[in-house]
Amino acid sequence: MKRLVSEPRPDWKRRIEEQGLVFSTTALPDGRNVEYWHEGAYYEFTMDEVETLEQTAEDMHLMCLEAAKFLATGAMGTIGIGAEALELAGESLQAGDADIYGRFDFIYDGLGGPAKMLEYNADTPTGLIEAAVAQWFWLQDVFPEKDQWNGIHEALIRQWKKLQYRTGMSTLHVAHSEAEESGEDWMTAAYMRDVAGQAGWTTIGINMSDIGWDPNLNRFVDLDNFLISTIFKLYPWELMMKEPFGHRLLQRAHNPRWLEPAWKMLLSNKALLAALWHLYPDHPNLLPAYLDGPGPLKEWVAKPLHGREGDNIRIHAAGIHLEQPGGYGREGWCYQQFHALPDFDGNRPVLGLWVVGGESVGCGIRESDGPVTDYFCRFVPNTIDAPAPLPPASNQGQAYSSKAGIAP
Template sequence: MYGEPYWNEARAYRFTLREIEEDIEDPSTELHQMCLDAVGRIIESQELMARMGLPEKHWDYIAGTWRGGDPGLYGRMDLAYGGTGLAKLLEYNADTPTSLFESTSFQWQWLEDQITAKVLPRDADQFNGTWEALVARFAEMWPGGDTIYFTSVPENSEDYGTVETMAWAAKEGGVNPLYLTIDKIGVSDDGRFLDADGYPIRFLFKLYPWENMLNEPFADYLAQSGCFMLEPAWKALLSNKAILPMLWRFNEGHPNLLPAFFEDEFAEAGPAVQRAEAAFAAGRVVKPIFSREGASVRILDAAGGEIAASGDHGYDEHPKIVQAYHPLPEFDGSHPVIGAWIIGDTCTGMGLREDRGLITQNLSQFIPHYIEG
């Protein structure tokens, strides 16, 4: 990719156990709890729901999945952290995060290989309990076993790799997994979702964004389908960058958050923006509330001059949020972002991706890590 390997083991990132536990694991678990608190507040307010950019006709369905206690499975928090100072939340993909296979199976295999080759000491470790946590989560959610359909868009090897990893974890947890591409799902006369053979789908893991699903005709059947969705629809509030100004509104000054505002709020420069003025001295990042892999993201300096911008403008039409610019750390000309995995409600592991540019995107390299000391 760009003439370089996506998986790069020419180097690795070394962490101490203290850094993992105190700077990444515990703050990520706390941030997730703050996100859950934010969801509970947002669904009770029409004003706040309107800020999330989701179709109003599906607000009741979204709220119903939250009030009904539909459990979440997984998510990935993207953090800026360079070994000093506090980790800062950049965004939270709580709906369709990828790089799961790399973070769990392949990264752990790398660690074992390096120990066997005596490149790393025998007591080297890795923050990587995500696979075991996934298996346990499936077993907890479906203790009697069940059939879960796993779906993704056709002809996308990265998405299929994530879905296949999920399906193997489900199988190890006692669940019967079946795969079909999302274009093969149909609807019965009474509004139930069907597989390619016409059998009703009771449980569906979909690697397909809620913001897309809710704007398609099939969404009209969600409430009556009797289909339990993974992730549940309330996750549409967390994988949405509109959650960032919500988190700041509800937790202003939290040390692991960056000040963030909706674009119109930032332009109005009200009291909350003024209180955060110092945090914007390094610049600001403008992000669409719906965006994937860094697309349509711009980094501006304090005067509004452009520092960096994505070449992918596919999400330009969406409403924007403005987040204080927190420069990523730099190691040998590359900028890493930590992806902290949340399984259930707990941070269980991480993976790192780095890019020579300032905006992490879909072809950024995956770099393994280990714990020593």
Template sequence: MRRVAITERGDWRAQAGACGFDFHTIGGAPYWDETAYYAFTLRQIEDDLEDPSAELHAMALDLVDEVLRDEAKLKQLAIAQPYWQWIADSWQQRQPHLYGRLDLAYDGNGPAKLYELNYDTPTSLFEAAFFQWQWLEDQRAAQRLPAHADQFNSLHEALVARFGQIAPELKHPLRFTAVRGSNEDQGTVAYLRDCAAQAGLHGELIALEDLGLSEDGRFTDLDDLVIGTLFKLYPLEDLFGEAFGQALPASGLQLLEPPWKAVLSNKGILPLLWQRHRGHPNLLPAHFDDGSALQPGWVRKPLHSREGANVALHLADGSWQESQGPYTGPCIIQAAHPLTAFDGRYPLIGCWVIGESACGIGIREDDSRITGDSARFVPHAIIDAVGMPGTLYA
């Protein structure tokens, strides 16, 4: 694994605009960064990222039934009690799921380590599935990458296929929603809507703020049509806190991702995984935070935090780093395994699982060991390591 400088495509901003990637720059700072890429060998991709991600995904799914049958575990995960049965029913019915992202620390040596699962509202999908593939094709055509350069990326095809697989299990009509003011979330749901349409599954976009609730407790769109299935890029635990949240269990609304993903999108799954698979090479020791004193070498994360917010990192050398954010409540403690610096930047690898298969990666790169919402997306390529320039992990 190496970080390699490369010339940008001269027209990439025009290409981004043409395909709706209007969040390539956020707050005046670059989000998409193609001044460099990460180069991998095929062995690193297959043995160190793809296979372990598939195994970790299967291990996580194996825990869902156990958690949903154990009130003590549901309390540990701080899942609101009025929703327990609804969540359990969605699992017993095996309501279909679409996708998820595993965030991994990896520098080309040793096993990748699981930081967390993003299994309810994962983002950076469009740029991973579509725009970085377009980058690869253009750079090969420009001969800045060798003709044999490849990418761990069958995401688009897998998404279309998965929508086709789950279509018969979804209630109609289908709607896609996200917060109106988030360009990134709106761009993601627009992309997923397009993938669904390519599979023959059609649904309109609706802003989360425009969802209605009928007198008999059904969720409706702007035409007052009762929604059958709602793809929502909005955290399930936050939906519970909305005024209409209490209507969810009795509404008959089907969700993508399904309610049972509340178990896996919760950072409390990390200590539960460690309890079940203690010593697994891809897991970090983790436990629920009980407030006891800790030796240096740990990370504290709230159960429901996102985008690296409210994370406290205390390294073995005594150094300390903490990110700000809005999240409170119960936390977990995870053994510190700091990201490795490449050219002073810290890459976090997100491995995507579509259905049950690991299908591709996206890399977010930050100037800090805590990957925040301002982290840049940097493309990758699979290239034979011999004879290629670049910065080795350091």
């Protein structure tokens, strides 16, 4: 893997916004603005690297399912979600409730050593539009002769088609929280409506706060009192369980088909890292991890069990004593061995490996200046050092650019 310099397109800002990446500009505390999308550089993989990392992600996904089964037994406590939520997650896992997607975060330096898993964002993964769409368009504009590690768009359509075939359902509600103000959740939900629509679903957008309960039907309904039978929600399960309607979620027989399903509570929780290390000690793609304390670790990263975007992370390592702000931590902590991010001339990347239906389908790379990949990181596109394949029958250029303004 190499980090190579590239000349930004003159109208890159307009282009990414037309493609749905409307949340690229982030305001710093000092008033300055930074751009999340960065095309002044790109990372290039060899095909051998891609194939190895794909296999790693798929193997790790299967290992995470085994770790989720272990967590569901309660052997590591209630992992900050409570006994009822843990039982619900276990029932969902045992029932084989269908899922759509997830994103692993891996450390990888391209120097021949194994990639190391940092975490699995499998309930509400974001970073989707830039990985599936924006970097694909960048490739067509800048390096049309090259290939890219990116089959995310087609894989999502296939997965939605499989779900429709499996369930016989045709109407999908898509929900996000309007409390998220950057626009990322809104556009991610819009994009999910788009790929589901291409798979044959009729989609209906709704805010999480507008989901209602009909006591006569004993079911969740939308604003038109229309029964919600299948719903994709971009909202964490652990927060859903704490909402006023949270107790209704325990009545599985009266619930819609939730996507992501309740068992994703077990994969998005940082306790998963400790469960993995317990089940697969010394695995080359894992970092040692423990609950409640660092145990034998001399250098460690403390992660709140429900944390996101680097919030509240604490690092204790040689020359680094850092604590990120945020509102997490009361739910408990996981302590993972510290592993420095690779350094490409001051740029520290993390690979986001996307998994759809258990299959590794693409990569999105975020890089930071410091040891934590947080709100101020940069997304950098990728290429593969190989000729571009023939274009697929359905691609992002035909599928999404004309629908970037679709409202969820």
